[in-house]
Amino acid sequence: MKKIPLVFWIISLTTGRSFAQWESEATGFSVQRGINQIVSPSANVVWATAYNSFALFLPCRDYCKSTDGGLTWSASTINSSSSSSFWICLTATDENNAAALLIENSFSGGTVWRTSDGGTTWSQQGTGVMFTSNTSFPDMIHFWDADTGVVIGDPVNGEFEIYTTTDGGTNWTPVDNSNVPDALPDEAGTAGFSEGVPVYQDVIWFGTSSGRIFKSADRGNTWTVQEPGLGVIYPLIFKDENNGWLETYDADGYFMDLYRTTDGGATWNNITPSENFYINAMCYVPGTVNTLVSSGTRTDNLDVYGSSYSPDGGDTWIDIDDSVKHLAVDFFDATNGWSGDVNVNSTTGGMWKYDGNVATQVVNESADKSFRLYPNPGDGLFYFSYQTENSKPIHLTIANNLGEIVFDQNYADKSQTWLRSINLRHFAKGIYFLRIDNNGERKIQKLVIE
Numbered sequence: 001m002k003k004i005p006l007v008f009w010i011i012s013l014t015t016g017r018s019f020a021q022w023e024s025e026a027t028g029f030s031v032q033r034g035i036n037q038i039v040s041p042s043a044n045v046v047w048a049t050a051y052n053s054f055a056l057f058l059p060c061r062d063y064c065k066s067t068d069g070g071l072t073w074s075a076s077t078i079n080s081s082s083s084s085s086f087w088i089c090l091t092a093t094d095e096n097n098a099a100a101l102l103i104e105n106s107f108s109g110g111t112v113w114r115t116s117d118g119g120t121t122w123s124q125q126g127t128g129v130m131f132t133s134n135t136s137f138p139d140m141i142h143f144w145d146a147d148t149g150v151v152i153g154d155p156v157n158g159e160f161e162i163y164t165t166t167d168g169g170t171n172w173t174p175v176d177n178s179n180v181p182d183a184l185p186d187e188a189g190t191a192g193f194s195e196g197v198p199v200y201q202d203v204i205w206f207g208t209s210s211g212r213i214f215k216s217a218d219r220g221n222t223w224t225v226q227e228p229g230l231g232v233i234y235p236l237i238f239k240d241e242n243n244g245w246l247e248t249y250d251a252d253g254y255f256m257d258l259y260r261t262t263d264g265g266a267t268w269n270n271i272t273p274s275e276n277f278y279i280n281a282m283c284y285v286p287g288t289v290n291t292l293v294s295s296g297t298r299t300d301n302l303d304v305y306g307s308s309y310s311p312d313g314g315d316t317w318i319d320i321d322d323s324v325k326h327l328a329v330d331f332f333d334a335t336n337g338w339s340g341d342v343n344v345n346s347t348t349g350g351m352w353k354y355d356g357n358v359a360t361q362v363v364n365e366s367a368d369k370s371f372r373l374y375p376n377p378g379d380g381l382f383y384f385s386y387q388t389e390n391s392k393p394i395h396l397t398i399a400n401n402l403g404e405i406v407f408d409q410n411y412a413d414k415s416q417t418w419l420r421s422i423n424l425r426h427f428a429k430g431i432y433f434l435r436i437d438n439n440g441e442r443k444i445q446k447l448v449i450e
Contacts, residue, residue: 021320022307027064027343027350028075035340035351037090037196038330043397043405044069045095046338048328048351049087053342059105060086065119067095069403070338070353075346078102078113078122085111089140091149091197099125099169101141101151110138112151114169125169126151136161139189142197142204144440150220152206155183164220181225184210190234196283196330198238201440205265207233207246213265217241228268231256237292239284245271245292245314247279255279255299260314271314275300276322278308281339285309285331285358287435287444293358295326295339307339309358326352333435333444334358335403357401373434377448380425384434386417392439398424398447399433406432424449 027033033050040046046066052058061078078100085102088110092098100113100122110131113122131138133156143149147168153161160183162175187210198205205215211233213226231248238244242264248256258277259268280296290313298304306322307329327340335357343350373384386394391413398407406427411417424432432447 021356022352023355025351025353026347027073029343030346034342035327038328038338039092040332041092043332043336047092049090059084076119080122088138091141091143097146101138108134109136126172140197154188158183179222198236200238200240207236226265237284274317276308276319277317281329287333295329377450380449382422385419388414390439395437397435401431
């Protein structure tokens with residue numbers, strides 16, 4: 001059986017209290033469930049997979065979803081799949097479209113299930129094509145949009161199992177072995193689960209138990225490999241194509257080191273994080289310069305549980321709390337984040353929603369000629385222009401420092417964003433955050449009303 005290097009525990013149940021800037025919310029499960037992965041395709045839409053809180057690998061196909069930013073959750077299960085299966089990985093592109101990667105509790109084979117109606121119905125894909133060997137083990141799944149996706153699994157006969165689709169999963173095509181470097185003896189992938197999938201635009205990565213990093217720059221069709229030789233890699237996180245982080249574990253699943261790269265993984269530098277760095281889950285906060293969030297148990301004291309953030313890419317860590325046994329963690333941006341827990345019952349606990357702003361810095365787009373915002377600071381009347389090479393829709397939102405959306409506008413394409421005005425004169429003075437989303441790209445700019 002493949003060993004997954006995760007730090008999970010039997011959770012003591014919490015009540016609906018607040019801790020620092022985490023607010024407890026009910027996931028809605030009628031039985032006790034822990035959260036092992038959180039996926040946020042938008043600030044409002046959040047999906048989360050569950051596991052049996054009394055034993056990680058007991059069958060469980062439960063999940064929950066929120067469409068109001070994590071304030072309320074609805075719990076469900078993939079009833080159409082085998083009752084003996086459990087979660088490996090989830091991917092979602094909006095509130096309706098998601099895909100599940102499951103495995104049997106015999107730890108062989110894998111199945112893919114898609115929904116396009118928000119989870120009301122799930123249909124199996126790739127039957128007879130994917131993971132047909134009795135030694136197959138799925139690792140991760142990702143969809144860039146409703147049509148294009150990739151599934152990655154452990155090696156079979158020395159070759160990683162990788163499949164791609166361009167028609168929403170109706171057809172899955174095995175990636176030719178010549179396009180993927182051969183696996184090493186006993187090498188396994190270490191992706192999916194609580195850390196999700198490291199993706200930036202068309203680039204996708206996965207780490208292995210042999211300390212290697214596989215990378216595809218064309219959505220999974222061709223791959224290269226790097227060999228930093230650092231130990232079992234889990235998790236692997238990338239902010240963009242050059243900047244990333246990874247943790248390493250020994251063969252028994254114990255944490256070893258935290259590393260950072262600024263050259264796309266060609267070299268990795270060991271970070272010695274401050275004592276309040278937590279291991280179990282870690283994520284990069286999109287739109288920030290170098291903010292990371294960690295959750296789980298402290299490296300220097302395994303009896304202390306909590307969460308912390310790093311504003312400097314992992315060197316120093318600042319406690320958010322030190323009294324909650326956080327599980328998976330995910331942030332959509334600096335003001336929208338969630339952490340898993342174990343629910344008490346259907347109306348109490350199971351999820352934590354972040355209430356604040358975890359970033360000390362936001363991305364400065366002033367040098368980006370495609371985006372202009374002025375005057376800034378201003379009296380509330382602002383002008384912006386945004387130009388891009390594509391003709392995809394553009395979504396602009398503005399949030400206050402509590403993370404509340406105060407302005408939300410969709411534009412059909414770049415022709416509508418040549419020069420636009422935004423009138424916020426009726427809002428209170430203070431700091432706001434403007435975000436533009438376009439074709440997978442995101443730009444964030446601090447906006448000040450004086």
